[in-house]
Amino acid sequence: MLHVTSLTKRFGNKSAVDNATFKVAKPAMIGIIGRSGAGKSTLLRMLNRLSDATEGSITFEGAEITTLKGAARREWQSRCAMIFQQFNLVPRMDVVSNVLHGTLNSRSTLSTMFNLYPTSDIHRAIEILDRLGIAGEAPKRAQALSGGQQQRVAIARALMQDPQIILADEPIASLDPMNAQIVMDALRRIHEEDGRMVIANLHTLDTARRYCDRVIGMRDGRIVFDGTPEQLTTGAARDIYGADASFSEESTSTSIETLDRGTKRALREAEAAV
Ligand SMILES: Nc1ncnc2c1ncn2[C@@H]1O[C@H](COP(=O)(O)OP(=O)(O)O)[C@@H](O)[C@H]1O
Numbered sequence: 001m002l003h004v005t006s007l008t009k010r011f012g013n014k015s016a017v018d019n020a021t022f023k024v025a026k027p028a029m030i031g032i033i034g035r036s037g038a039g040k041s042t043l044l045r046m047l048n049r050l051s052d053a054t055e056g057s058i059t060f061e062g063a064e065i066t067t068l069k070g071a072a073r074r075e076w077q078s079r080c081a082m083i084f085q086q087f088n089l090v091p092r093m094d095v096v097s098n099v100l101h102g103t104l105n106s107r108s109t110l111s112t113m114f115n116l117y118p119t120s121d122i123h124r125a126i127e128i129l130d131r132l133g134i135a136g137e138a139p140k141r142a143q144a145l146s147g148g149q150q151q152r153v154a155i156a157r158a159l160m161q162d163p164q165i166i167l168a169d170e171p172i173a174s175l176d177p178m179n180a181q182i183v184m185d186a187l188r189r190i191h192e193e194d195g196r197m198v199i200a201n202l203h204t205l206d207t208a209r210r211y212c213d214r215v216i217g218m219r220d221g222r223i224v225f226d227g228t229p230e231q232l233t234t235g236a237a238r239d240i241y242g243a244d245a246s247f248s249e250e251s252t253s254t255s256i257e258t259l260d261r262g263t264k265r266a267l268r269e270a271e272a273a274v
């Protein structure tokens with residue numbers, strides 16, 4: 001389905017992504033992990049064609065992606081929607097309009113200029129928001145929502161394009177534990193129920209282990225691990241994050257696990273109190 005072959009991106013003489021090769025045979029939920037600067041964002045940006053590859057090839061269902069131009073490139077970008085750590089919503093615009101922005105590629109300049117959306121699109125936007133549990137926020141300005149709600153609006157905007165692939169660059173890095181869990185649960189559900197491929201850069205091991213079918217580990221631009229969560233042992237993680245770093249599972253652990261531990265502790269304490 002998706003073939004990435006010897007993909008390289010150089011900035012000057014530095015390779016941000018260095019000869020990356022992997023294949024995805026069927027829609028999966030894939031986590032990309034690695035230290036800051038490992039090349040995770042650059043890889044996603046090349047997949048989405050926000051950034052051009054220096055060398056190498058990306059094919060999707062047999063078609064070469066790296067050379068697409070103009071309308072064909074934009075069409076590809078709507079087939080693989082991207083969501084970001086900072087949500088990238090229009091803060092002062094209401095939630096529904098933010099979601100309807102996801103149809104921009106397929107609309108005329110004139111209807112865009114006058115904010116004219118077909119009623120069917122508005123209904124669909126509300127349905128998607130409802131599916132994500134935030135239909136009630138539809139008329140509010142995006143800036144009035146919590147971070148977790150805003151990220152769900154961004155996911156709704158992505159779904160509006162009906163993409164085959166969702167690329168998520170550190171989607172939970174700015175969120176508190178509970179919202180991080182809600183957003184990851186939403187991405188997992190979208191993968192399972194709709195059969196969409198999800199590729200998410202994640203800054204922590206435990207989230208990748210918990211939500212993904214497959215984990216790709218990057219270090220200095222190279223793919224140094226590609227396997228199942230079960231294969232991602234502490235030793236493998238040490239290779240990805242670097243043996244020199246005072247590596248510990250704890251230090252790369254997200255707040256989701258912390259939340260679980262906290263919740264478990266609270267439950268124990270509650271039980272003890274009875
Ligand atoms: N536009 C750019 N110009 C120059 N260097 C860049 C640019 N984007 C990323 N890099 C460099 O490429 C490397 C990989 O960056 P990035 O893909 O953002 O890593 P990650 O997302 O894993 O933190 C880093 O060394 C970064 O400084």
Ligand SMILES: [Mg+2]
Pocket residue numbers: 040041042169170201
């Ligand atoms: Mg990054």
